[in-house]
Amino acid sequence: MGRILLLGAKGDRLEQLRKSIVNMGHNVITADFDNTAESLYTKNPDLVILELTTRRDIAETWYRVKDDAMESHTPALVIIPEDRIRDVELLIDIHDFVMYPYNTRELEMRIKLILGKHEDADTGEVIRIGNLAIYTTRYEVTVDNWPVVLTLKEYELLKYFVTHKGRVFTREILLDAIWGYDYYGGTRTVDVHIGRLRTKIETDQYSFIKTVRGVGYMFSDEYTEDAE
Secondary structure, eight states, X not given: OOXXXXXXXXXXXXXXXXXXXXXXXXXXXEEOGGGHHHHHHHHOOSEEEEEOTTOSOHHHHHHHHHHHHHHTTOOEEEEEEGGGGGGGXXXXXXXXXXXXXXXXXXXXXXXXXXXXXXXXSOOOOEEEETTEEEETTTTEEEETXXXXXXXXXXXXXXXXXXXXXXXXXXXXXXXXXXXXXXXXXXXXXXXXXXHHHHHHHOOSSBXXXXXXXXXXXXEOOOXXXXXX
């Protein structure tokens, strides 16, 4: 499973492509070409796919994306119409291409090959709970395979919770464990950080951090069946 950024013009063709890639088991986010840089740096995809079948300026469009893709070390696959095959020679630094109309199985295998070649082999220790993953050597956290941006204290608080899953902690214990005994802030700091952490890591499917009335907080991988 990979994180895939799909760039193209909104319409039935792009939506059908998105559904096909989702059915392959990947997480997909779509964007237009004007938002390429923002999408690459905020979503940190494993692969960017350019749907170019309706564009006349195929080479120009690729070169608008190329620098951002290369700077972020994101491999690129382009989909072009069959009658524009000669344009492939102009698309320097793409990793692969597929002609439209494409065979879904071929597209799936090409995506798989690219992701396999560019997979980070040194991910270090990974803690996985539900749709949440914590890469401890990279200080990286993902939800549904997409990265979320945490402050250092939010990250430390999350890691402390997941390594003590099921235990209930008072605000005072959390304050001492994360901020240290010489921290002069009050326990309200804990509440604020937990509130922010919840908005970043929790979804309709998973509600991780539980409030234990009159005591404090605990971490659980409770699954919300209503979200299905």
